Amino acid sequence: MSADLEWQGVGDDDQEVTRAAGLRLARSARRLVGSLLRPHRGGVALALLILVLENAVMLTGPLLVALAIDTGVPAALDGRPGELAWAIVGYAACGLASAGLRAGFLLLSGRIGQDVLLELRRRVFTHAQRLALEWHESYTSGRLISRLTSDLESIDDLLETGLDGLLGALLSLGGITVLLLVIDPVLAGVVLAGFVPLVLLTRWFQRSSRASYRLTRTWVARVIVHFVESMNGIRAVQAYRREARNESIMDQLNGRYRDANAAALLTLSWFVASVRAVGNVTLALVLLIGALRVTDGALELGALTAFLLYLRRFYDPLDQLAQFLNAYQSAAAALEKLASVLDTPETVPEPEHPQPLRARGELEFDEVTFAYPRRWSSPQAPSPRAPERPVLPELSLHVPAGQTVALVGATGAGKTTIAKLAARFHDPTSGRVLLDGVDLRSLADDDLRRALVMVTQDPFLFSGSVADNVALGRPSATRAEIEAALAAVGAEFVQDLPEGVDTDVRKRSGRLSAGQRQLVSLARVVLADPAVVLLDEATSSLDIPSERAVQAALETVLADRTALIIAHRLSTVAIADRVLVLERGRIVQDGTPRELLATDGDFARLHAAWESSLR
Template sequence: MSDEESWRGVAAEDTDELDSQVRVRLQARSRRLLGSLLRPHLWRCLFAVAIVVAQNAAALVGPLLIAIAIDDGIPSAVDGHTATLAWCVGGYVVSAFANSGLLLTFQRLSTRIGQDVLLDLRERIFRHAQRLSLSFHESYTSGKIISRLTADVDTINDLLDDGLNKLFNAVLTVGGVGTMMLILDVPLGLLVMAGFVPLFLVTRWFQRSSRRTYRVTRAAIARIIVQFVETMNGMRAVQAFRRESRNESIMDSLNGRYRDADAKAYVAIATYTASVRAIGNLSLALVLGIGAWRVTGGTLEIGVLTAFTLYLRRFYDPLDDLAMVTNSYASASAALEKISGVLEEAPSVPDPTTPKKLPKGGGIVFDNVEFHYGPDTPVVLPAFDLTIPPGQTVALVGATGAGKSTVAKLVARFYDPSTGAVRLSGVDLRDVTDNELRQRVVMVTQENFLFAGSVADNIALGRPDATRAEIESAAAAVGAHEFIVALPEGYDTDVRKRGGRLSAGQRQLVAFSRAFLADPTVLVLDEATSSLDVPGERAVQAALETVLADRTALIIAHRLSTVLIADRVLVIDNGRIAEDGTPDELIAAGNGEFATLHQAWVDSLV
């Protein structure tokens, strides 16, 4: 594995401790993601910056006008010349209104930009997660994806909603006020600038501390969401096996870790804020002391000292905001690391750069296929060769873990072979687009998923443009029509979450209807009849001849009643074909594994 591959998904996992080289790469990756999100809004961002610059310029005018009013306007007014004082008062009012109006405009614009960025980010995560291969989703739990899409995005939302406004204002205010103080009085300005040395050191410490802490909090909240999602999804098992206390113990531990990490973050920000205020108060005390001494000595005007003091308060107030922004940025940066880790995951079964069209037919060939699920996992299929002619129905039988489902997953291209090739109609599946393959190959599994919505919508999953007549015809072909019309609203009945309104057998019949309506060239049935009761199995058995007609089929089943309808039976043992023949031939042989299974099945019926 290359160095690039080794660190690419680091933030996709919950890694808390990172070496400096990996940390730099993750931060660079996060900045690339943030840049790609902001790039489409570049001109609006520049306009927002121009507005906030103008707003800060308006805010800086106020103290300067006060200094002029005190030193020139009031003495002139005493002598009967009020023009200078009037201009100062009017200018102050205008600057105050301009400051408020420009601030409102900036906040509305920045909020709109922020929401557009978040919309883009959510769509990217959802779209990319659907494109990622089955291998990713089998290792990266749904709870983590939910955490990326909710908690992490919300953290970035906090930064974009208020953080950008505070950041721009803080930077511009500190820069502008610092410049004005140096213009008003160089010695006092340099005294204030000297405070930047401890400020820089404290800020640097805070950035490092908060970034490290928020990596832990992002990981902790992800684990909490994972635990919650798994508990809710497995509630039937939780209550059946009385696992409530154990789950509460796990959740308490995860919550405790999150609490401790969050407490460290708040201690860091409290320390930083207190340090900034201490430096600010010390600077103010020194300015007032030295300024008052110079005023009494006649080397500094009272109006200048007043303006300088007002500027000094404005100089340190934004630093409190900067602390909050730094805190939000540290949290958002950790979230961006996690999100960018997901977005940089590449599908393990990518679409081909130069795709080939699948010709008619449906023959399947395994050409010297070797497969293992990971580089450090054992080989599941060693040098596997198999040819299935078009239109043939082949049943795979064998012990659990023999490799039957792996064969089915390779045919559906949920995985690519480690070596060798799987071909459909003579074309390597790696040269076929995912869209075309999903139209030509359909898999029906034991736990076929039903989405919340109507029965009709679930049947039409593979063909959303199907008419109601076509949907009902597909249901009738597999024997599902009768029970569907008996539902409260017939085909419009909501099956609810995961199809919970239907029995296991009914859900399976809906899945068969879905497959029949999709009309694939190749149909893969992976334990697809295991959830059916005896009447349901008989209905499906009767319909399977219609469903399997004129198409290539691969059946994985432990029920021999389903296997016996196949044209050919393969007995798989440790990833190899141990027996191959028609059901009658293998039964007649009398001494093979399939014959033994068949005899045991016959005895069980008696």
């Protein structure tokens, strides 16, 4: 299978953008920029004022040169050096003032730019954490990393030159154009005639470079995705000798990224070369016509000198403008990608007016139906697509406070979906999920997370100490409370670690076994002290000794708490007060383990098959 085929399905974000979708993205990007700059309106206005003053000072210099040549030098030859001296002092003062204003502008614009980047990075990170699990599964972490790295770097490049490159260039062009018309309208007409090809070139550059930079943002995202996936799966890569295949894919992706960058740079090079060609031709014509006018006495030599100095400065801003347009097109493509993430709606938003909760642990599913979306939509139309066939056709279930309920059934029966709905990772398609009589959609997220904790098959431990990871359940816990929680679940292995509870678990908790990681996650639950615990196949990946240790810990964890246990290993079901057997999202059996074993039903057959597998 080719690398291109492997990369099908990366996401609509990485497909060619249609014109209509491109317009929507551009509008979203403009709204984003407006919201980011709005708090800095005063600073932007001050920076603009400084820039205007700097350009005014800069434009004064050639006038002083003309004054010195046409008036100061003749006066000095007549024994009156004062006028020449004042012109020279004025020129030096303009240079010093320009340098000071430039320093002030760079400091102010730099601070504004960094504040904007900080806010943008914060928004994307905060919003991404709130988005649905399905969005993260389809978008991939590598693409999100690309948004927060390479895309932000493009915006940083623009902010460094944005006000200066655009506003500075426009102010210079406007001021110089007026001065050229004042000095000599004939020569100014020659210069303005050169604007016709410049306008056409600029329009071509805008269209071509935008398309090129959209491709560069797409391909750099794919490079990062592949890199992150390869490093995250490094054990499988080395175990299955996939290094050569990964290198081949990276070579192809890198090549596409290189070609996209080359196309963007080629567009820029043609634009800059064409602008300079127009400028050089115009300069030659001005020099020829100006020399003839000086010879005829229609123009002073000093005025021609000032005109040529201004003309030289006239094309310098065009170079700056070209660089700005280049940075702008790259940043605009990056802003579109970032705006598409920020425009993606939260599927489980917090209520505007949350209801209070006194958590006891009573769970109820009231005529709940649920279907996963067929595929998460593109960022150009950020909303879930039409749902699939319901995973839960219509579920009504009451779990009294303090009851331990085991959910069993074949893969795809809906067990994990029930747990995700109880944890409000999703909202039901119809119906209600209630905790102590309150719809989960009416609860503040903090209240729900304090009342309910989920323990998964492969618990995630963050880099840091064992104590830090246990304290995730209650960050304000004392050292004694953390150690007590570990002791409560029988995590005696901590005593054998080099630094006890202060031992760093390392990246992906590589220092701990699967059973030890699970005990740490259960200690989190003890410390958090929730009313409801959801266990999603918490022992399915453990060996027999580890499973027994975790089973013993579960007796402590589940005491006096409501629990939903999803288990394939039916040894875990033995601690349940009640067993629900699911088939295609429907409850087909409901009773105690003893009652269900006494019948000739699905649970009895599952239990018999499990016992047979142990022989």
